[in-house]
Amino acid sequence: MSDNNMNEQLSIIIDTANRLFGDSVDKGLLDAAERGEFAQSLWASVVATGFHAVGSKDSGTGVVELFALLDVAGRHAAPLPLAETLLANAWVGLSEGVSSIGLWEGQRITDVPWGRSSTRVIGIRPDSAECVIVEQVEVIERSANLAGEPRDVVRVPEGASRHTIRLNHGNAWSQLALARAVQTAGALSTVLDIALQYAGEREQFGRSLSKFQAIQHSLAVQAAEVAAARRAATGAVDALDTPRAAAEIAAAKIRAGDAATMVGEAAHQVLGAIGYTHEHRLHHFTRRAWAWRDEFGNEFDWQRSLGAMIAGVGADHVWSFVTGR
Amino acid sequence: MLELDRVSLPESSEALRVDARAFLQQHRDLIGEPNSDFTTGHSPEFSAALGARGWIGMTWPKSFGGSERTFFDRYVVTEELLAAGAPVSAHWIADRQSGSLLLKFGSEKQKQTYLPAITRGESYFSIGMSEPNTGSDLASVRTAAKKVDGGWVINGSKIWTTDAHRNHFLIALVRTSPAQGENRHVGLSQIIVDLRNDGAQVRPIRNMAGGEDFNEIVFQDVLVPEDRIVGEAGNGWKQVTSELSYERSGPERFLSAFRVLVEFVRLVGPNPLPHEAAVIGRAAGHLMTLRKMSASVAGMLNQGKQVDVEAALVKELGNNYEKLLPEMTRLALSSNRSGRAAWRSAFEQTQLLSPSFTLRGGTREILRGVIARGLGLR
Numbered sequence: 001m002s003d004n005n006m007n008e009q010l011s012i013i014i015d016t017a018n019r020l021f022g023d024s025v026d027k028g029l030l031d032a033a034e035r036g037e038f039a040q041s042l043w044a045s046v047v048a049t050g051f052h053a054v055g056s057k058d059s060g061t062g063v064v065e066l067f068a069l070l071d072v073a074g075r076h077a078a079p080l081p082l083a084e085t086l087l088a089n090a091w092v093g094l095s096e097g098v099s100s101i102g103l104w105e106g107q108r109i110t111d112v113p114w115g116r117s118s119t120r121v122i123g124i125r126p127d128s129a130e131c132v133i134v135e136q137v138e139v140i141e142r143s144a145n146l147a148g149e150p151r152d153v154v155r156v157p158e159g160a161s162r163h164t165i166r167l168n169h170g171n172a173w174s175q176l177a178l179a180r181a182v183q184t185a186g187a188l189s190t191v192l193d194i195a196l197q198y199a200g201e202r203e204q205f206g207r208s209l210s211k212f213q214a215i216q217h218s219l220a221v222q223a224a225e226v227a228a229a230r231r232a233a234t235g236a237v238d239a240l241d242t243p244r245a246a247a248e249i250a251a252a253k254i255r256a257g258d259a260a261t262m263v264g265e266a267a268h269q270v271l272g273a274i275g276y277t278h279e280h281r282l283h284h285f286t287r288r289a290w291a292w293r294d295e296f297g298n299e300f301d302w303q304r305s306l307g308a309m310i311a312g313v314g315a316d317h318v319w320s321f322v323t324g325r
Numbered sequence: 326m327l328e329l330d331r332v333s334l335p336e337s338s339e340a341l342r343v344d345a346r347a348f349l350q351q352h353r354d355l356i357g358e359p360n361s362d363f364t365t366g367h368s369p370e371f372s373a374a375l376g377a378r379g380w381i382g383m384t385w386p387k388s389f390g391g392s393e394r395t396f397f398d399r400y401v402v403t404e405e406l407l408a409a410g411a412p413v414s415a416h417w418i419a420d421r422q423s424g425s426l427l428l429k430f431g432s433e434k435q436k437q438t439y440l441p442a443i444t445r446g447e448s449y450f451s452i453g454m455s456e457p458n459t460g461s462d463l464a465s466v467r468t469a470a471k472k473v474d475g476g477w478v479i480n481g482s483k484i485w486t487t488d489a490h491r492n493h494f495l496i497a498l499v500r501t502s503p504a505q506g507e508n509r510h511v512g513l514s515q516i517i518v519d520l521r522n523d524g525a526q527v528r529p530i531r532n533m534a535g536g537e538d539f540n541e542i543v544f545q546d547v548l549v550p551e552d553r554i555v556g557e558a559g560n561g562w563k564q565v566t567s568e569l570s571y572e573r574s575g576p577e578r579f580l581s582a583f584r585v586l587v588e589f590v591r592l593v594g595p596n597p598l599p600h601e602a603a604v605i606g607r608a609a610g611h612l613m614t615l616r617k618m619s620a621s622v623a624g625m626l627n628q629g630k631q632v633d634v635e636a637a638l639v640k641e642l643g644n645n646y647e648k649l650l651p652e653m654t655r656l657a658l659s660s661n662r663s664g665r666a667a668w669r670s671a672f673e674q675t676q677l678l679s680p681s682f683t684l685r686g687g688t689r690e691i692l693r694g695v696i697a698r699g700l701g702l703r
């Protein structure tokens with residue numbers, strides 16, 4: 001496919017996804033999802049659009065489209081295990097059902113997003129290509145992350161099938177980490193939009209908040225953080241098929257996590273008390289960005305991993321490591 | 326503006342990186358004690374060698390001594406120089422800013438007069454914007470140039486002028502005609518001063534790090550020839566603001582503290598403690614991201630795009646990073662840790678320079694204002 005066709009396909013996916021999620025993911029749906037109701041009709045639309053297959057074999061799309069879709073899902077806080085389903089479909093075969101992915105710990109798979117609604121759960125480990133695939137999903141513990149997204153424990157039955165996820169570079173765990181970084185970049189983009197809009201509308205002391213320099217500067221810093229998170233994420237996606245994948249993914253997860261901390265804090269400050277209410281939609285995005293920092297390795301984990309790589313090459317090669325040359 | 330282009334450096338630029346490293350290796354005796362801050366080492370010898378290699382004015386036309394290379398190529402060479410801690414300050418401003426300004430706005434004769442010597446690494450320029458009563462509010466400059474027979478007579482003073490005591494020329498922002506009521510942007514001009522021959526008095530000012538890099542310049546009836554006005558008289562505001570974008574997005578805005586990281590890695594060795602490894606990883610993760618952002622801006626410069634806001638984003642993040650990096654390493658090390666001498670030397674130099682990071686080239690507050698304008702807030 002020519003570059004132009006590829007870009008065209010990518011922008012169609014992005015536009016369609018923005019419309020699909022924009023039309024259906026509203027405050028009501030997000031609240032319902034937090035009460036534990038699976039967003040069934042949203043899922044049905046995702047499948048009807050063919051989005052569940054983006055990035056899968058023979059779909060004509062690859063990782064660039066897959067992660068672009070996750071960015072949009074993050075922007076809308078779409079309450080689905082979309083990252084997990086797309087990556088599972090890409091790795092172990094397309095399924096129309098909901099797939100999820102968690103940490104494989106012997107007889108259990110923990111922190112499984114929407115485990116209770118999944119028909120297939122894959123257990124992976126940070127440092128291994130081996131995975132376990134569970135198709136008769138039995139949830140033995142229900143829980144949720146800081147954003148109220150289901151995170152369950154799933155039993156691994158005797159004789160569950162083992163599989164090896166072969167990627168040219170990086171491993172399954174790191175791609176999930178990148179997915180969270182991309183989703184975070186998406187969610188933070190919306191956080192910034194909300195803060196910008198509010199600052200333009202809300203008036204105090206006879207003028208809009210956006211006219212106060214302290215607020216302008218806070219928003220400027222938030223914008224810089226969002227730009228950094230976005231560039232780190234796109235950079236890692238573009239490096240997925242290179243030997244740089246592991247380092248770039250680490251950088252993206254670290255950078256997105258730092259941005260989440262900063263932007264989440266500052267945006268809430270701009271919105272005042274209204275942003276602290278359950279009624280307001282801001283927290284659906286800030287809580288996700290906060291929660292995702294800790295999934296598939298938090299900043300500290302990835303900092304250590306990247307730091308160990310660099311310590312390994314030594315002081316005189318820090319620069320060649322950073323530049324990849 | 327928040328969606329920076331997804332560019333990666335072209336292979337031809339990466340090939341140049343190999344050449345740059347070979348060059349640095351070959352000239353390592355000129356580097357002395359490496360310092361990745363772009364203002365720290367002043368070596369006409371190094372600058373001349375770099376010029377001879379064709380790496381000053383890299384993006385300029387060949388007819389003026391340039392190499393007609395891309396901004397990606399320039400990005401790669403400049404970051405290699407900084408990371409190696411090479412002494413680049415002599416030619417830095419002329420290469421980054423003054424030459425580019427002359428190329429864009431200068432007369433044919435000015436280009437022929439000044440650019441080839443800059444590209445040879447022989448002619449160095451300073452920036453004459455700030456004055457005792459003019460800092461962030463640049464349009465308030467009072468130094469004035471008055472048209473007389475045979476030239477312009479300059480009166481007033483400039484301050485914080487980096488390297489004016491050892492550079493050849495200054496491009497000063499001066500008032501050539503009065504402001505029109507509220508509109509202070511009219512009547513400003515840029516004028517070239519020959520720092521060694523025109524009679525301006527230059528006095529170095531010692532900074533808190535002990536260095537004597539910046540200066541005060543006093544003009545008392547300093548007469549300069551007519552053809553020293555850059556571009557058009559009265560067009561100074563537009564010119565000076567366009568110059569600022571070149572000043573803000575480059576790797577010198579995030580690499581000033583790089584040597585601290587290198588020495589930290591050396592100190593903690595191949596098997597660092599978890600928190601030490603984490604410091605390295607965090608520093609590297611941010612640096613890798615900043616490089617991508619800066620390269621994205623280089624790509625925009627290639628396309629001739631306006632980059633003010635994007636450049637401000639890079640400088641804002643980069644300067645914060647330069648300040649955070651030494652601090653992270655400091656807190657990860659016990660103060661009685663043995664073998665810290667090399668790290669400590671890099672740390673202390675950087676700590677003492679660090680207040681300048683968010684001042685020079687436009688303060689943090691001014692940059693946030695630029696970003697806020699880009700966001701439509703003002």
Ligand SMILES: Cc1cc2nc3c(=O)[nH]c(=O)nc-3n(C[C@H](O)[C@H](O)[C@H](O)COP(=O)(O)OP(=O)(O)OC[C@H]3O[C@@H](n4cnc5c(N)ncnc54)[C@H](O)[C@@H]3O)c2cc1C
Pocket residue numbers: 213451452453454455456459460461462484485486487488539681684685686687688689690691
């Ligand atoms: C190492 C170094 C080298 C330099 N080299 C040069 C050089 O070569 N040539 C040159 O011309 N200049 C040079 N400068 C000067 C530099 O450009 C100025 O320091 C800078 O523009 C700020 O001006 P100021 O120091 O007068 O601070 P001021 O403008 O007085 O500002 C003081 C503080 O107030 C803040 N402030 C000012 N206005 C506002 C506002 N509207 N809103 C909010 N906050 C505001 C500033 O951000 C800053 O924090 C150099 C400075 C340093 C430190």
